[in-house]
Amino acid sequence: MGTRALVVHPRLKTEEETGEGVRDPEARLEEAVGLTSAIDLITVHSEVVAVARPRPGSLLGSGQIERLAQLVEAMEIEVVVVDRPLTPVQQRNLEKALKAKVLDRTQLILEIFGARARTHEGRLQVDLASLTFQRSRLVRSWTHLERQRGGTGFMGGPGESQLEIDRRLIGDRITKIRRELEEVKRTRELHRGARKRVPYPIVALVGYTNAGKSTLFNRLSGASVMAEDLLFATLDPTMRRIGLPGGRTIILSDTVGFISELPTHLVAAFRATLEEVTEADVVVHVRDIAHPDTAAQKADVLGVLADLGIDETTRPGRMLEVLNKIDRLPDDQRIALKQRTEAGNEPVVAVSAVTGEGIDRLTAAIAQLLGVDDRLCGFVLDLSDGAAVAWLYAHGDVVERSDDAEGTTAVKVRLSAADAARFEKRFAGAIRRPAD
Numbered sequence: 001m002g003t004r005a006l007v008v009h010p011r012l013k014t015e016e017e018t019g020e021g022v023r024d025p026e027a028r029l030e031e032a033v034g035l036t037s038a039i040d041l042i043t044v045h046s047e048v049v050a051v052a053r054p055r056p057g058s059l060l061g062s063g064q065i066e067r068l069a070q071l072v073e074a075m076e077i078e079v080v081v082v083d084r085p086l087t088p089v090q091q092r093n094l095e096k097a098l099k100a101k102v103l104d105r106t107q108l109i110l111e112i113f114g115a116r117a118r119t120h121e122g123r124l125q126v127d128l129a130s131l132t133f134q135r136s137r138l139v140r141s142w143t144h145l146e147r148q149r150g151g152t153g154f155m156g157g158p159g160e161s162q163l164e165i166d167r168r169l170i171g172d173r174i175t176k177i178r179r180e181l182e183e184v185k186r187t188r189e190l191h192r193g194a195r196k197r198v199p200y201p202i203v204a205l206v207g208y209t210n211a212g213k214s215t216l217f218n219r220l221s222g223a224s225v226m227a228e229d230l231l232f233a234t235l236d237p238t239m240r241r242i243g244l245p246g247g248r249t250i251i252l253s254d255t256v257g258f259i260s261e262l263p264t265h266l267v268a269a270f271r272a273t274l275e276e277v278t279e280a281d282v283v284v285h286v287r288d289i290a291h292p293d294t295a296a297q298k299a300d301v302l303g304v305l306a307d308l309g310i311d312e313t314t315r316p317g318r319m320l321e322v323l324n325k326i327d328r329l330p331d332d333q334r335i336a337l338k339q340r341t342e343a344g345n346e347p348v349v350a351v352s353a354v355t356g357e358g359i360d361r362l363t364a365a366i367a368q369l370l371g372v373d374d375r376l377c378g379f380v381l382d383l384s385d386g387a388a389v390a391w392l393y394a395h396g397d398v399v400e401r402s403d404d405a406e407g408t409t410a411v412k413v414r415l416s417a418a419d420a421a422r423f424e425k426r427f428a429g430a431i432r433r434p435a436d
């Protein structure tokens with residue numbers, strides 16, 4: 001049985017008065033519930049709580065706290081998620097008054113990063129952020145370190161001397177992780193090299209949390225699952241090899257979702273989980289077009305990508321926007337959106353990852369983006385070397401082929417300049433002569 005949770009989104013009146021970056025509170029609550037379920041808590045109740053004047057000692061007002069405490073007791077709630085950053089004092093006071101473990105937004109996000117960090121570096125960055133956060137509060141995080149340390153050290157109510165020991169242990173561990181991170185950074189070039197050997201273009205899915213990346217990832221790879229081979233068995237589970245229309249192969253890579261108002265000390269951890277994006281050939285930005293804050297979410301994602309040096313200027317023609325969840329739009333809006341995107345003037349495709357609508361257009365659009373600087377090449381190849389022909393099918397778009405009786409085949413294929421050079425070098429022995 002999972003742990004029962006109450007999720008509260010404090011709606012700050014003061015913030016609304018300044019009017020800056022205000023998002024729909026109900027949508028924010030929904031996002032917080034989504035994040036909560038991502039760390040295996042079961043939300044039994046959720047609500048937006050209006051806060052006229054944030055209290056320094058508890059954020060919420062005493063009447064509200066009393067009401068929530070009754071709810072906690074009546075519904076046997078063990079964890080209360082407060083979707084805002086809390087000070088250590090606020091957190092402690094709320095825990096005392098509500099008689100439940102309280103998680104604030106920072107801790108919630110840390111847990112998610114902890115659960116989703118995929119690379120060694122990503123995991124170390126999350127551990128570092130988590131330990132730094134703990135040291136500042138000397139409270140345990142919800143599950144992350146517990147899992148890691150087998151539940152020792154941080155549990156229970158430590159006395160004064162135990163706190164001293166904990167502080168020293170945390171300090172030691174931070175030093176150790178920093179050293180490990182240095183080491184990983186030094187060897188990162190090696191990992192990069194390994195990626196470069198992946199003989200297909202990498203297409204990375206990015207997007208705001210809950211936009212539907214994983215659903216789309218499964219839909220795209222489900223449509224053309226390829227047998228696992230040795231090379232790909234060593235790849236991350238969040239990377240899959242898929243075939244595009246025209247026969248070209250790509251590696252599709254899913255990434256951790258973006259979240260607004262990321263606390264500064266989590267930024268490094270988040271970036272480390274995004275490493276593959278900086279190396280992607282094509283970046284596909286997945287958006288929830290039916291979300292009330294879809295425009296603000298887009299701005300968030302583009303902002304972070306720009307910080308990573310990824311935008312239209314650094315990657316001209318290599319970014320694609322996917323407007324997902326069109327099945328949730330009213331008919332007239334859906335039709336208008338499809339007409340706009342199908343006109344083909346912008347690098348935008350409208351899809352539903354759930355119903356499959358528009359997916360063919362998406363794969364065609366990716367194939368087209370990858371093919372922008374392709375040129376038509378011709379080769380006459382020795383058929384006794386099947387690998388050369390297979391290579392052309394996997395890397396390019398074979399437009400014509402004719403085999404003859406003498407064991408050769410003439411192939412016309414669209415290839416990128418880099419792939420054409422690679423092919424000529426690798427299969428020099430199989431090329432009888434370049435075709436006309």
Ligand SMILES: Nc1nc2c(ncn2[C@@H]2O[C@H](COP(=O)(O)OP(=O)(O)OP(=O)(O)O)[C@@H](O)[C@H]2O)c(=O)[nH]1
Pocket residue numbers: 207208209210211212213214215216255256257258324325326327328351352353354355
């Ligand atoms: N109606 C509808 N729901 C969708 C669609 N795509 C995804 N969803 C739903 O949206 C929710 C989030 O989808 P995910 O694929 O987990 O989103 P994500 O972008 O991977 O989320 P993070 O992992 O938090 O970054 C799930 O409940 C999906 O079923 C869609 O095209 N239509």
